[in-house]
Amino acid sequence: MSSENVTREESLDPEDWQLMRALGQRMVDDMLTYLQTVRDRHVWQPLPTEVKAYFNQPLPIESQGPEKTYQDFLEYVLPHPMGNIHPRFWGWVIGTGTPLGMLADMLAAGMNPNVGGADHVANYVESQVLDWCKEMLAYPTEASGLLVSGGSMANLVGLTVARNNKADFDLRQQGIYASPRRMTLYGSNETHSSVQKAVELLGLGSDSFRQIPVNKDFQIDLSELEIAIARDREAGCQPFCIVGNAGTVNTGAIDDLDTLASICCREKLWFHVDGAFGALANLSPELRPLVAGMEKADSLAFDLHKWMYIPYEVGCALVRQEEAHRKAFALTPDYLTHSDRGLAGGKIWFSDYGVQLSRGFRALKVWMSLKEHGVQKYGRLIQQNVDQANYLAKLVENSADLQLLAPVPLNIVCFRFTSDQLNDESLNELNKELLIQLHESGVAAPSYTLINGRYALRVAITNHRSRRQDFETLVGEVVRLGNKLLQ
Numbered sequence: 001m002s003s004e005n006v007t008r009e010e011s012l013d014p015e016d017w018q019l020m021r022a023l024g025q026r027m028v029d030d031m032l033t034y035l036q037t038v039r040d041r042h043v044w045q046p047l048p049t050e051v052k053a054y055f056n057q058p059l060p061i062e063s064q065g066p067e068k069t070y071q072d073f074l075e076y077v078l079p080h081p082m083g084n085i086h087p088r089f090w091g092w093v094i095g096t097g098t099p100l101g102m103l104a105d106m107l108a109a110g111m112n113p114n115v116g117g118a119d120h121v122a123n124y125v126e127s128q129v130l131d132w133c134k135e136m137l138a139y140p141t142e143a144s145g146l147l148v149s150g151g152s153m154a155n156l157v158g159l160t161v162a163r164n165n166k167a168d169f170d171l172r173q174q175g176i177y178a179s180p181r182r183m184t185l186y187g188s189n190e191t192h193s194s195v196q197k198a199v200e201l202l203g204l205g206s207d208s209f210r211q212i213p214v215n216k217d218f219q220i221d222l223s224e225l226e227i228a229i230a231r232d233r234e235a236g237c238q239p240f241c242i243v244g245n246a247g248t249v250n251t252g253a254i255d256d257l258d259t260l261a262s263i264c265c266r267e268k269l270w271f272h273v274d275g276a277f278g279a280l281a282n283l284s285p286e287l288r289p290l291v292a293g294m295e296k297a298d299s300l301a302f303d304l305h306k307w308m309y310i311p312y313e314v315g316c317a318l319v320r321q322e323e324a325h326r327k328a329f330a331l332t333p334d335y336l337t338h339s340d341r342g343l344a345g346g347k348i349w350f351s352d353y354g355v356q357l358s359r360g361f362r363a364l365k366v367w368m369s370l371k372e373h374g375v376q377k378y379g380r381l382i383q384q385n386v387d388q389a390n391y392l393a394k395l396v397e398n399s400a401d402l403q404l405l406a407p408v409p410l411n412i413v414c415f416r417f418t419s420d421q422l423n424d425e426s427l428n429e430l431n432k433e434l435l436i437q438l439h440e441s442g443v444a445a446p447s448y449t450l451i452n453g454r455y456a457l458r459v460a461i462t463n464h465r466s467r468r469q470d471f472e473t474l475v476g477e478v479v480r481l482g483n484k485l486l487q
Contacts, residue, residue, distance in 0.1 A: 014066070023066055028103070034078065035085065035099055038465070042442025044083035051076055083445050087465035088474065091447035093249060093277050095303075096463050097311035100372050104365035105311055115359040117336070119346030126363035127348055129370075133316050136375060137275075137282050137302075138295040144322035146353045147362050150315040151276035151303045152194035157317035157354055158299030159185075159198045159241065161328045162270035165321070166240035172328075176203040184232050186210045187243035188220035190250055192274055195243055217407055218253035220245070220260070229267060241270040246291050246302075247278020250449050250458070252389075252410030254278055257293030264298075273297040276315075277306040277462060278410060283379035287386060290409065304366055307385070307411075307462045308378055314362040317354075326352050385411045385461040392459060392471040401479045405451040414449060414456035417482030428455035434481045441481075444474045 014020035054076050084094045113122040130145035148154050162185075164171050169178050176183075183204055187195055189211040199209045210232070212225045229239050244260040245253065257273065264271035273279070273294050279302035281287040282294065294300065303315040319325035330352040332338065339345045351357045370378075389411045396402045396415045403418040416431045432455055435448055446459040457478065459471075 020066065023070060027070065028106075030074070031102060032099060035102070038085050039087055041086070042083075043086040043088050043445045044439055045080070045442050046440060047080050051080060085465075086445070087463060087467065088444040088470045089463060090459040090461055090466070091445045093306050093460045093462055095305045095307070095309045095312070096465055097305075098309055098369060098464075101309075101311040101365045101369050104368040107368075108361035108364040111361060111364075113361050114357075115361055115363070116351040116357045117338070117346070117349030118343050120343070122361045122363065123346060123348040123350065125361075125367050126350065129363045129366045130316070130318075132370060132375075133304075134318060137279055137300065137318070139297075139300060139318050140295075140320055142322065143318050143320050144325040144353060145316060145318040146350055147359075147366075148315045148317055148354065149313045150305065151192070151274065151301055152197065152315075153354075154276075154301030154303075154315045154317035155192070155194045155272075155274055156198040156201065158272045158301050158319065159195070159243075160202060161299055161319050161321075161325050162241045162272055163202050163204065164328045165324045166238075166270055168238070179238070181236055181238040182208055184208050184210055184237045184239050185241035185243065186212055186225055186228060186239070187274075188212050188214050188218075188245060188248070188255065190214055190218050190220075190248040190253060191243055191245055192249050192276065195274060214253070217409070218248060218251045220255045222256060222259055222263075226263065229263075229269075239267065239269055241272055244271065244273045244294075244297070245278070246273050246275035246294050247281070247410055249276070250412070250451070251406040251414060252278065252408070252412035252460075254281075254290050254409060257291060257296070259293070261293045261296035270298045271296065272299045273301070275300055275302040277303060280307040280378070280382060281386075281410065283375060284383040284386070285379065286383055287410075307382055308366075308369070309381070309462070309464050310365055310369055314366060319353075329353055329355070381464050382411075385463070385466070388466060388468060388471060389413050389459070389461050391468055392461075392475070395471060395475045399475060399479060401482060402475070405454055405456045411461045413459045413461075414451050415459075416454060416456055417478055419482075419486055421486065424454060430482065430485050431455045431457060434478065434485060437481050437485075438477060441477070443477050444470070446474070 083089045085096050113120055115122045115126055126147055134141055134143055146157060148157060196206050196209055200206055210228050212228060213221050215221050232239050242260055242264050244255045244257050247254055261271050275294060279294060282291050298320045300318045304310045305312045305314050338349060350359060389408050392413045393404055393408045396404045401417055402415050404415050406414040417434055418427060435457055439445055446457050449456050449458045
């Protein structure tokens with residue numbers, strides 16, 4: 001067959017590597033400048049109508065090339081971020097990322113491995129990161145673990161193992177409907193919504209999640225918890241798990257984890273700790289006593305993209321009993337049979353410990369970040385954020401126009417603008433409008449919650465770029481906007 005009749009074979013690699021190299025170097029330079037100058041920009045601004053309209057364009061049919069594609073990114077994407085890399089972003093519980101973490105993601109994408117299994121280096125990197133996580137949190141070295149997308153998935157992993165391990169039958173084979181009794185689990189009414197989602201996804205039904213009242217410090221009421229467990233046993237239910245909070249999302253409250261561990265031991269229940277951000281308080285010697293008992297958990301969920309400032313997305317699930325963890329997820333068809341030698345060899349198959357078979361190399365940015373900074377610096381930054389929260393709380397308490405609405409045990413401050421002229425309902429509406437105007441001004445971005453029916457401006461500090469003057473700016477702007485809205 002002549003060469004003229006052979007169909008030209010294509011690739012997605014560039015035809016001109018030098019041009020791609022130059023473009024890549026420009027991208028790196030642009031993004032480092034973007035991070036370096038973040039304080040000079042607004043935290044957040046509403047997307048212009050024309051930008052939103054741009055994203056209604058039809059599917060591209062022909063190539064427009066990498067240079068034009070990057071120009072579109074610069075014009076329509078980069079100038080309109082969520083804002084969480086900014087020093088005055090304190091919304092929800094969202095981390096800030098770092099320059100080397102950004103570059104590590106580029107390196108991981110360049111290697112582009114599937115970290116589901118097989119004998120290659122990415123699995124060993126993740127295995128070491130998991131060992132480091134266990135060491136950081138004083139968790140047993142023989143425990144198993146898995147890097148996941150975030151705390152929601154980590155909670156799902158831990159609670160899946162809990163449900164399967166405590167069931168009186170082969171749940172994977174027979175399904176939840178084979179249970180002779182309703183399986184029930186317990187957590188405070190401040191527990192994150194991802195736990196209820198996990199309960200629903202596991203087929204238990206949200207009615208099986210007993211949400212226990214909290215005390216004045218927003219910790220689970222231990223006496224109410226014990227009453228609920230006893231009541232369910234008398235009713236023929238099967239209590240199987242208690243979820244302890246190491247930092248609630250509303251106020252940063254930490255349950256009495258030591259006592260919860262003791263109750264679980266006595267009642268033969270699984271002890272799961274949701275430490276989405278608060279678990280990492282263990283890195284600070286001063287804060288470590290607050291999470292005492294966490295190391296006794298049967299499973300532990302936490303995020304590295306929150307209070308360790310790693311770029312999104314990376315969370316972690318640790319499980320004390322490796323066998324129970326593997327038994328909950330492992331499934332090895334012929335085409336995934338593990339080998340003693342060759343590429344399909346190796347002892348590390350993370351697909352045996354979670355839902356995903358296709359898994360990205362998210363461990364690399366954690367591995368490189370810990371090597372870059374060292375764990376002690378992370379502990380100092382976590383302590384710094386807590387000190388900043390206490391500083392903000394004092395600013396609030398010293399202002400006649402502001403009211404602190406909850407204790408500040410960790411890094412979350414809930415407060416509101418207040419006035420003797422208005423009742424609580426009117427104050428709620430005023431503070432809602434105040435927060436929207438604060439966001440739209442681009443000055444700062446806290447989020448919001450309800451504390452005992454009162455609308456709160458909620459400042460969650462998981463930001464290594466924040467400085468004390470940023471909180472002074474926040475307080476000054478809240479007071480200014482609040483008094484303006486009173487007029």
